[in-house]
Amino acid sequence: MDSLWQFSSVVFIMDAEEKVHEALEVEEEDDNSNRKLSTSRRSAREHMKQLERLKEKDPEFYEFLKEHDRELLEFNDEDIDDDTEFGMANDDIQDLDDPAHEDFQLQSSTLKKEEKPSKGAAMTMAMVDSWCDSIRENGKIGAIRSLLKAFRIACHYGNDDSSEKLLVMSSNVFNRVMSFVLIEMDGILRNMTKLPPSGGKKETIMDLKNTKQWKKYNHLVKSYLGNSLHVLNQMTDTQMISFTLRRLRYSCVFLAAFPSLLRKYIKVALHFWGTGGGALPVASFLFLRDLCIRLGSDCLDECFKGVYKAYVLNSQFVNATKLQHIHFLGNCVIELFGVDLPTAYQHAFIFIRQLAMILREALNMKTTEAFRKVYEWKYINCLELWTEAICAYCSEADFQPLAYPLTQIISGVARLVxxxxxxxxxxxxxxxxxxxxxxxxxxxxxxxxxxxxxxxxxxxxxxxxxxxxxxxxxxxxxxxxxxxxxxxxxxxxxxxxxxxxxxxxxxxxxxxxxxxxxxxxxxxxxxxxxxxxxxxxxxxxxxxxxxxxxxxxxxxxxxxxxxxxxxxxxxxxxxxxxxxxxxxxxxxxxxxxxxxxxxxxxxxxxSSVLVGAQSSTFGKKIAEHDEEGDAPNEEGAAVFSSSWLPGKDSRDKQSKGEENKKKSKDKRQRLPPVAAVDEDIVEDLILSSDEDGSVSDSPSPRKEVVKAVEFTQKLQKQQLKSPKEVSKQNIHLGKKPKKRKRTG
Structure with missing residues (x-):
């Protein structure tokens, strides 16, 4: 009897869960239509009535469910949002009656009837302009919702894993939506949530979370930040990524309310800072610095560990070109540590202690492998980093105790071999x-x-x-x-x-x-x-x-x-x-x-061909790009003026990458021949993959020219010497000295 009762309970649970899944599946069939939502709510209410009848009819079985499947009994119709995309509250549905939103829904529905469902409706420039004008003039919530939905469509355009039928948009519409949202949305969201026009700290957001405005509009903030994060992972153009990060800096304080998004943003920014080119490392570093200043302890540990790890990965190999980039990364790490020196001291103490343990192992083991761990660029560059950090913050009481152990480590490294x-x-x-x-x-x-x-x-x-x-x-x-x-x-x-x-x-x-x-x-x-x-x-x-x-x-x-x-x-x-x-x-x-x-x-x-002209421009552009965030709206239009759309075929990216490699190789071949080509090559080191096409890949005619130049330099130096020194050097080189003719 007990087994039969348990079997019937399991069957009832499975039946109840199937009904819940059916209700949710009905909702997910078409996210763009709100009419199917009422059906899922009716089925959910029927399920709740069944649970109430079960309590009266079979109290023992109800107690069994209460003990083993409490979530099933606590189910209610409020778990289903009115808007699955943005999670609208019930009292905000009336905002959808806005004329701009009705126009968007009407055009979409008529186009859906004319075209195939797989292609979706078309989004025109007139629709986007009407939303933008409505937001600027009246700040209507309906237009904001429509524009944010268009922004989501633009960020997910062309994704195969999308759950809804995305609207078709041209590159001009995409550029218009992206530039307007990234430039204006921070001010719009701050106005809606009653935040100051700029700035703010974590405490401000924590106080805001208890207000009615935040509960009413937090889904819009999450939509903006989440979709921006998605498009950052899709974009490949450094100028577009830099512009997006500079605009998101002003909204980074909102990430205090979304810890999961905060961790993802830190990971993306660290990746761009360590591997990006041009002005992208500067924009990424300024974004990380603003996060640390505004959010404090929520992201300090993760940012400090992340920038140090990225610095170590980038400092494994050194030549004259990469040395300047390593100096830039080191300056960024030191600048970021200055945001919170007590927290930075804790991390610096651990990292310096790791260096001391590696040196102690080399002194005790005295093996080639142990010596190699100390006498490598990664270890020496870490010593350089902490030296610069102590020199920068030597007047602060937090960093003064680190000077003595670091001095002992450096002295031990110098005397090791x-x-x-x-x-x-x-x-x-x-x-x-x-x-x-x-x-x-x-x-x-x-x-x-x-x-x-x-x-x-x-x-x-x-x-x-x-x-x-x-x-x-x-x-x-x-x-x-x-x-x-x-x-x-x-x-x-x-x-x-x-x-x-x-x-x-x-x-x-x-x-x-x-x-x-x-x-x-x-x-x-x-x-x-x-x-x-x-x-x-x-x-x-x-x-x-x-x-x-x-x-x-x-x-x-x-x-x-x-x-x-x-x-x-x-x-x-x-x-x-x-x-x-x-x-x-x-x-x-x-x-x-x-x-x-x-x-x-x-x-x-x-005299070295390895010195790059662009590698030293990072530090000079920090202040310059710091002010670019306040540029007029035309800058966003200029950045998003290409025909790029996210989600294109990966083969296009590969072909573009191959073309860029060919162009860079052609540029290297067109460099003028100079002397002393091999001067700055680090011996016994293998260059990283991003340094392909270095001196060893140069064409043979160039090597011949270089040898000729070096030979002429040697001749010029020999002319300055006395005849005796020249003859001695020729004997050492295996050459016979010329005999002088005797004069009568």
């Missing part, structure tokens, strides 16, 4: 430590890292590998064994050591204890001058030693007039006026070195 092949990496670490010391006004013994380099045999003996190609130490971490023996590598290393050592000493050239700080560096520099056999290096070192001695005399003369000790707090104000005016000998000397280093870097960039 003390060989001449890793001199570029050690110099990079010295630069980072100099920046941290200058920003935090803390003494860091950078001179020991630099002076140890001068004592290695590779910099103390004459080069055996010839002149060699010019070396750009900013775009490499490791050099080959052949490059270490060249004259160009020796010069680049020694001059870089002099520059970084002078930077370090110039920071403390106004300190009361400068004589004690500079004593050991000056002594070791004199030892290098005696030991080296290269005259040009000896000449540069003597010049630096003279500046150190002059600066020591400068500080000692001032120190003889004071009575406090170096560890007294008053010592911080020693030579404060001279420091502001920059009158110390080392300050003047470092200015000359910076100019020389800048000229050398410019020469390397001009």
């Amino acid at each position: 003390p060989t001449a092949r890793y001199f570029p990496l050690r110099l990079r670490c010295a630069r980072m430590l100099n920046r941290i010391a200058s920003s935090t006004n803390t003494f860091i013994p950078v001179s020991m890292l630099l002076l140890d380099m001068l004592e290695m045999k590779e910099l103390n003996r004459s080069p055996t590998g010839g002149l060699g190609k010019a070396v750009d130490l900013h775009t490499m971490l490791k050099v080959s064994k052949v490059t270490v023996k060249t004259r160009s590598f020796q010069e680049a290393c020694v001059f870089s050591v002099i520059e970084e050592l002078a930077e370090h000493l110039a920071q403390w050239s106004y300190s009361v204890s400068f004589f004690e700080l500079s004593f050991v560096p000056a002594t070791r520099l004199r030892s290098f001058c005696k030991r080296t056999k290269i005259e040009r290096f000896r000449r540069e070192m003597k010049w630096l030693i003279r500046q150190i001695e002059a600066n020591s005399q400068f500080t000692n003369e001032k120190r003889a007039l004071i009575s406090f000790l170096p560890n007294d707090p008053v010592a911080s104000s020693f030579l404060e006026e001279e420091k502001r005016s920059g009158t110390s000998p080392l300050s003047k000397y470092i200015t000359t070195l910076r100019q020389r280093a800048q000229q050398r870097n410019n020469t390397l960039k001009e």
Whole structure:
């Protein structure tokens, strides 16, 4: 009996669920018609009456359903919306009697009779203009609903998985709908929900959710944001995506009420920021920054983790072109962290701790694989990022504690593999430590890292590998064994050591204890001058030693007039006026070195084909594009002026992508031939997929021209040498020196 009773209960549940599904399926047959909705409501009410009769007829079975299927008993007719597209409330149905809405329904119904149902009705420019005029003049809710429905149709145009018969629209109608909605809808929704014309925070939306206006019109806000998100995933033109993101920035505060949409928007914006080209990364970053400012804790953690992960993925490989883009991404990360420094400190502490654990593993394991995890661009660029972050926020109490552990990590990385092949990496670490010391006004013994380099045999003996190609130490971490023996590598290393050592000493050239700080560096520099056999290096070192001695005399003369000790707090104000005016000998000397280093870097960039003209435009356009959001309405029409419609065949996208690749390849082939093609190629690294067609793909005639230019440069340099040096170099290259004819 019990089994029969259970079987009958299951049958009744299945019958009840089938009736509910039938009612819902009747509603989904035609979303554009509201007449079928009454049928589903009648069936739902009949089902509710059956449940009431069941309670009186069989109370035991009703209790069983109440215990095992409570949702079935709590079903009511309010679960079915009056408008499945926007979820209209019952008291808003009367707004559909607007003349503009009636005109839209009338034209759609007549066109449906004339054409096949699969094609749908046609949306004309006159209909869209009538809605826009009605919204501008009277702000009627019926016209707003019709325009938002047209906006949804435009965003989902051509989708095969659409559940309704979409209306047919031309490209002009699509452009008109998209530009008007993206430009005007934020102000319209703010006016309807009684929000301020601009700005707002998360607390404003939380207070608004309890008002009648929000309960009445929140479905319109969700429709606008949801459809905009859909079209962002469909568009491929960077200009259109940038315009859409700039307009959505003003409505990002509404996302506080829709957490699911907020997460999707963050994911899309992070993707565009990390992989986009042109002005798209700037627009995506400004959108993320506005989200963090207005919504606060709802999106801070996700945005901070997302931008750091995207930065790491983009910094795995470096050359002269990509280096500028990596700097732009790093500046964006630092700027975003400044929105909430306490939260940023928590993330920075975890990320720096991860770097320390990787270094500890390399020190303990001492294997090639462990060393490779440290000596790679991804790791070094992360150190650069946190160095810049600490320099930017060193005055804030939240970021000051991070300076010491980061300094220890950088020093450990510099000493991990003390060989001449890793001199570029050690110099990079010295630069980072100099920046941290200058920003935090803390003494860091950078001179020991630099002076140890001068004592290695590779910099103390004459080069055996010839002149060699010019070396750009900013775009490499490791050099080959052949490059270490060249004259160009020796010069680049020694001059870089002099520059970084002078930077370090110039920071403390106004300190009361400068004589004690500079004593050991000056002594070791004199030892290098005696030991080296290269005259040009000896000449540069003597010049630096003279500046150190002059600066020591400068500080000692001032120190003889004071009575406090170096560890007294008053010592911080020693030579404060001279420091502001920059009158110390080392300050003047470092200015000359910076100019020389800048000229050398410019020469390397001009001689490299890997330097892009557009890669450095991101930072310059941040302020420019920040103001473009307030541009007049004509900008939207200009952006959406193409014949693009979402949902086209994917084969069209592939063909366009292939055409763009061919065009970019043709542009690379038309570049003028320049010298030193291989200077900036990072050794032992594989370039990423977005850098196809690099130097290795250049045509053979171009390589021949480059070799000819390099040969002429060598001849010019040899003409400046003495005949003895030329003959020695020719003997090293395997050439026989020419015999001089004896004259009588």
